[in-house]
Amino acid sequence: MLVGPIFVREAKTAPRRIRHYIARAAYGAGLFVLLWTAWQAMVGFQRVESAGDVARFGIMLFRFLSVVQLALALVFAPIVAGAAISAEKDRRTFDLLLMTDLTNLEIVMGKLLSSLLQMGVLLAAAAPLFALCVLLGGASFEQVGRIFAVTTATALVGGSLGILIAAWRDKTFQTVALTVLLIVLYLVIIVGLFGDKETTGLLGELQPLGISRGVWRGILNPFETVGAVLGPPDAELTRKLPLGKVEWAFVASMLGLAAALAGTAIARLRVWNPSGGKPTFAREAVEAIERRMFKEARQKPTGESRPIWDNPVLWREMRTRAYGRKPIVVKMAYVLVFAAICLMFYFGNVDSSSARRIDIAKTVVPIIVTSLILVNVQAVTAITSERDGRALDLLLVTDLSPKEFIFGKIWGVLYNTKEMVLLPLALCLYLLAVGFIGWEVWFYIVSGILILVTFSITLGLHASLAYEQTRAAVVTSLGTIVFLFIGVLICIFLILVSGSGGFAAQAVSFVVFIFVGAVGMYAVLAVRNPSSALALVAALCPSLTFYAIAHFLKGDPGSMRGGDPLGSFLAIAVCYGFAVLAMLVPAVSEFDVATGRTVAHEG
Numbered sequence: 001m002l003v004g005p006i007f008v009r010e011a012k013t014a015p016r017r018i019r020h021y022i023a024r025a026a027y028g029a030g031l032f033v034l035l036w037t038a039w040q041a042m043v044g045f046q047r048v049e050s051a052g053d054v055a056r057f058g059i060m061l062f063r064f065l066s067v068v069q070l071a072l073a074l075v076f077a078p079i080v081a082g083a084a085i086s087a088e089k090d091r092r093t094f095d096l097l098l099m100t101d102l103t104n105l106e107i108v109m110g111k112l113l114s115s116l117l118q119m120g121v122l123l124a125a126a127a128p129l130f131a132l133c134v135l136l137g138g139a140s141f142e143q144v145g146r147i148f149a150v151t152t153a154t155a156l157v158g159g160s161l162g163i164l165i166a167a168w169r170d171k172t173f174q175t176v177a178l179t180v181l182l183i184v185l186y187l188v189i190i191v192g193l194f195g196d197k198e199t200t201g202l203l204g205e206l207q208p209l210g211i212s213r214g215v216w217r218g219i220l221n222p223f224e225t226v227g228a229v230l231g232p233p234d235a236e237l238t239r240k241l242p243l244g245k246v247e248w249a250f251v252a253s254m255l256g257l258a259a260a261l262a263g264t265a266i267a268r269l270r271v272w273n274p275s276g277g278k279p280t281f282a283r284e285a286v287e288a289i290e291r292r293m294f295k296e297a298r299q300k301p302t303g304e305s306r307p308i309w310d311n312p313v314l315w316r317e318m319r320t321r322a323y324g325r326k327p328i329v330v331k332m333a334y335v336l337v338f339a340a341i342c343l344m345f346y347f348g349n350v351d352s353s354s355a356r357r358i359d360i361a362k363t364v365v366p367i368i369v370t371s372l373i374l375v376n377v378q379a380v381t382a383i384t385s386e387r388d389g390r391a392l393d394l395l396l397v398t399d400l401s402p403k404e405f406i407f408g409k410i411w412g413v414l415y416n417t418k419e420m421v422l423l424p425l426a427l428c429l430y431l432l433a434v435g436f437i438g439w440e441v442w443f444y445i446v447s448g449i450l451i452l453v454t455f456s457i458t459l460g461l462h463a464s465l466a467y468e469q470t471r472a473a474v475v476t477s478l479g480t481i482v483f484l485f486i487g488v489l490i491c492i493f494l495i496l497v498s499g500s501g502g503f504a505a506q507a508v509s510f511v512v513f514i515f516v517g518a519v520g521m522y523a524v525l526a527v528r529n530p531s532s533a534l535a536l537v538a539a540l541c542p543s544l545t546f547y548a549i550a551h552f553l554k555g556d557p558g559s560m561r562g563g564d565p566l567g568s569f570l571a572i573a574v575c576y577g578f579a580v581l582a583m584l585v586p587a588v589s590e591f592d593v594a595t596g597r598t599v600a601h602e603g
Contacts, residue, residue, distance in 0.1 A: 004102060006110025010117055023118065026520070028125045031065060033516050035129060038064055058138020059230065062130065066147045066226045069126060070154060073119060074222065075482065076475065077155035078179045081115040082162030083471040086172040090381075090388035090470060095274050104269040108262060112163050119155050123148060139230070146229050146247045153254040154222045158183065160261035167265045168272050172470055173381040174330055177374050181333040184370055188340045190221045218246035225250040311404050313395070317382070317412020331419050334374065338423050341367055360436060367427065368449060371420040372456045372481060379413045379460025380477050384470040402588045406461065413457050421453055444569035455576040456481065462583040466528045476524055483517055484545050517542045525583070533582035537575075544575035 014020050038061050088094040097107065130147070133139045161182060166175045194213040195201030203213060217224040228246040309315040321327075345363035386392040395405065414421070425446055432442040463477035522538035548571040 004106030010114035058136030078158035078162035081159035085166035313408030
């Protein structure tokens with residue numbers, strides 16, 4: 001009765017899909033590649049003579065895998081859960097689901113648990129690698145269980161948030177955007193109030209409820225909780241809370257928050273839906289409907305109709321409510337997140353005459369990554385919403401040219417997400433005005449942001465044309481961005497923690513890491529229309545992204561004074577500029593292949 005037929009159907013049909021096995025195998029293989037890369041980073045081809053060396057590697061590997069798995073759960077669990085309902089709203093089948101005798105509890109919990117089913121399968125696939133850490137001597141089975149409890153609780157509260165937003169909003173873009181923004185805002189508030197290992201936060205030495213800020217970080221911040229699992233038990237928490245350990249206090253708080261979010265969605269499901277509280281189907285007699293429509297037509301003042309531009313696709317994107325009735329909610333949430341991150345930077349550097357490059361990066365990079373995610377989701381839903389609403393086929397039979405359709409969508413996405421682009425540029429202008437950066441660095445950062453935004457839009461359109469299901473298109477497109485930036489940062493971290501030899505000692509593992517990532521990226525990009533250009537993109541983007549980030553951070557590790565930013569800018573401009581052309585040219589010149597109306601070999 002708790003899960004209902006929705007979850008039962010998903011549990012029975014999910015193993016029948018080939019992508020179920022591909023995702024499970026790919027996730028396990030990816031973690032194994034990270035394991036081997038970490039081994040090369042710390043040990044390489046040296047002979048291990050001490051059990052302590054193996055144990056130290058096991059501890060590092062356990063911490064590393066825990067953080068990676070937690071980050072993936074925090075990003076994808078809420079997106080997949082929210083898309084489970086918003087995609088049905090786009091297809092206009094959710095109202096039909098509400099007309100059945102299913103209760104609100106069965107609908108919400110069925111959608112929530114079925115969307116997290118794949119996440120549970122991936123966690124199970126990763127369990128053997130975590131068990132290997134126990135065999136290496138770096139962790140215990142109890143710690144593995146606590147890590148999985150923290151990850152499961154994080155995925156559950158994230159999925160509950162996604163379900164709540166999806167039940168409230170009426171479009172996929174609004175659901176995904178608000179979910180991502182609320183998660184980022186939550187983390188920013190926790191770090192801003194209680195600080196981290198390097199900063200004290202706005203509360204300073206205050207202890208709410210008599211508990212230190214370090215313990216509060218462990219209870220509310222999942223990444224701090226993972227760090228606490230490997231540390232010694234906190235005596236203060238053991239004395240003040242009955243649960244004893246930080247991770248169990250975190251799990252309890254997250255389960256309570258998830259229950260509150262899911263309970264709100266259950267209580268308000270049929271109040272918020274159908275949208276606006278209006279009935280989906282009129283129950284009046286046909287004659288009454290005709291009389292009412294005739295009366296409204298007579299009372300309506302006559303006037304000129306709105307002129308439509310030469311590109312009707314761009315006109316619809318900019319002059320109609322193509323992405324929901326209240327997109328201002330998303331923009332206000334983004335402004336709030338932007339202001340919170342900027343305030344953290346200001347209070348952290350207000351007394352210093354100049355900020356380190358790493359301090360600027362901690363402020364600019366989260367804002368840019370958040371903007372890229374939102375722009376990418378907007379680009380994906382720009383086409384998937386048309387397909388789900390049965391409007392894409394109608395557009396394809398008109399006399400619209402592929403150029404008008406593609407560029408209309410690109411400029412429309414850019415217009416609807418202009419706040420997500422202009423505010424980071426305004427921040428860069430502020431950093432220039434106060435002297436934190438010079439003209440040259442400002443030019444490189446601004447140009448790089450514009451190039452990455454263009455790439456994010458093009459990637460979203462490419463994924464939405466290649467994948468018919470909204471959820472698959474969103475996850476694939478965002479997964480590509482996560483791999484390019486988060487995956488490369490992981491690789492750089494492994495190089496930095498290597499004991500000696502630096503990059504030269506682990507060149508083989510780095511090549512394998514980049515090669516595996518390039519193969520996966522090519523499989524994602526060329527799923528419908530393989531080409532040599534996309535193969536070159538898959539080979540260039542991971543390696544040049546690694547070069548750009550490493551070149552930016554190289555130099556004096558203490559001051560974090562990086563190298564010449566020109567090298568990083570040229571790497572970004574070359575790889576992502578070429579990636580835009582590799583995806584954009586086929587979308588225009590081979591439009592029928594991109595949309596699936598024909599296949600490449602048919603000519």
